[in-house]
Amino acid sequence: MNKQTISKLNLFLIGVKSRFEENSNIFKNIKITYKAGSKNFKGIGEYESPNIKFNFNGRTEILSIDDLINKICNYSINYDSVTLIYSERGTDILIEADNKNVKMKNIETKEDDSKDLSTPSETSTLLNRNYYIKAGKADSLLKEINIMTKDGKIKNDKIRKYNQIDHYVELFDEMLNKLPKKQTLTILDCGCGKSYLSFVLNYYLTEVKKIKCHFIGLDYKESVIESSKKIADNLGYRNMEFHAIDIKNYNPKNKINVVMSLHACDTATDMALALGIRLYSDAIVAVPCCHRELLSQYSYDPFKSILKHGVFKTRLADILTDGMRSLLLEAKGYDTSVVEYISPLETPKNLMIRAVKIKDENEDAMSEYLNLMAQLNVYPALYSFINEW
Structure with a gap:
């Protein structure tokens, strides 16, 4: 030439x-x-x-x-x-x-619209929706996280999980315009386990939304951290790091934009929320799991005749736990919403708490929170972690 x-x-x-x-x-x-x-x-x-x-x-x-x-x-x-x-x-x-x-x-990257996803099972089906994580484009990811077979079909016993992670991405996507733009988004996954949601969000942000991002996964189990590292290596996702550490001992080197937690048991969710608050993260996303802490603490005389029934006391403890978590997030300056992550028919632990930082403090919300603590005779773990860390 x-x-x-x-x-x-x-x-x-x-x-x-x-x-x-x-x-x-x-x-x-x-x-x-x-x-x-x-x-x-x-x-x-x-x-x-x-x-x-x-x-x-x-x-x-x-x-x-x-x-x-x-x-x-x-x-x-x-x-x-x-x-x-x-x-x-x-x-x-x-x-x-x-x-x-x-x-x-x-x-x-072209999408294969002709791909036969699966023959749905009787109890769990592919939804009639425009998936955010599309089979065809995301095959390498879906195969690596065991959602798809080697020949490119969504596994029957993984359809429910596929629907769940895709809906998580949809709910996360609704927050994107509230997060900082034109910079690398750093996302911290607390109690990451095998980090499936981090891998899915990494794919979506990088390859669909073209947003520069970096993911950090924390878990105290060495085995799941090694598993996550291996998956990241197999996928070629170099914008990820994983650490076997208690989240209470974690101190990031850079600004954390999003703290997320999925199905962390009992007060482990509170640890994740407290970490997000302590780091002044731009957003916090949590899907809580079991709620045991307030069940043994709270009492409320006007409801005494109702709460004598154990099932009512347990269900109200669940609502109070997540309700007070949401109120304390508001008190710390977060615009907070609570939505159903998945259908209650799938699991009763189906709520997602989404919080976006909009100001430093909300004194009125903090006053309400402290009054509730006194009225219910409780000292929630989230309040404790925020004040002790």
């Missing part, structure tokens, strides 16, 4: 370099095909932190992005044309160059 074409190609590649330097965590590979006459000569570059391992004509080199661009341009002198595909998670960039022209365009 002539020098004028190579000069134009270099300009396009400088744009590719900027993308790599801005967010190398989502870089997948770069594939190059040179053409001379009827022959093709192919090369591939793959990430090897912080550089790129480039193989061409049987030779492998570790190159910086600058060196790779120079090498691509220098090689182009000897060929009639070059086709280059720069692949990121969710997007491919195609560059084609010959002596007549240099063109570049983005290629979105």
Whole structure:
């Protein structure tokens, strides 16, 4: 190719370099095909932190992005044309160059709408909805988290879980416009377990919404942390880190934008909420699990004749626990909403608490909270954690 074409190609590649330097965590590979006459000569570059391992004509080199661009341009002198595909998670960039022209365009990952998802079971079915995590586009993710079979079908016994995680993404998506823009969103998953929701949100934010993000998973179990690390490695999700640690001992190095917790038992949910408050996180999302703490504490004389029935006392304890959690979040300056995460037919532990930071403190809400503590004769764990940490 002539020098004028190579000069134009270099300009396009400088744009590719900027993308790599801005967010190398989502870089997948770069594939190059040179053409001379009827022959093709192919090369591939793959990430090897912080550089790129480039193989061409049987030779492998570790190159910086600058060196790779120079090498691509220098090689182009000897060929009639070059086709280059720069692949990121969710997007491919195609560059084609010959002596007549240099063109570049983005290629979105195509969805396979014809895919047979599954034959639904009698008790749990795929919903008639536009899924946020779409089979076809998200196959690699769904297979890795054991929702989909190797041949691309949603497993019958995982349909309910698929519906649940997709609805979680929908509810999370409703908060996105309230979160900081034009910066990396850092999301902390407390009691992450195998981190399925973090992987799903990572996929959605990175590959669907094109939002730069970083995930941190915390759990005291070494085994689940190792499992999460392995899944992240298999998926190529380099914008994730996992730590085996008690969340009370965790001190982040950078600003945390979102703290989330799914089905953390009893006061473990309170620990997650308290951590989010202590870190002044922009948002907190929690789906509580069991509620035991207030059941043994609270009493209320006007309801004495009702609460003598254990089932009523237990159910009211659940409501009081999450109600007081929500009120204390409001007192700490969060705009708080409580929604049904999934149908109560699936599980009675189906509430999601969503809180977005809007101001420093709400004195009226704190006064109401303290009055409730006195009237109910309770000292909730969340209040304790906030004041003791």
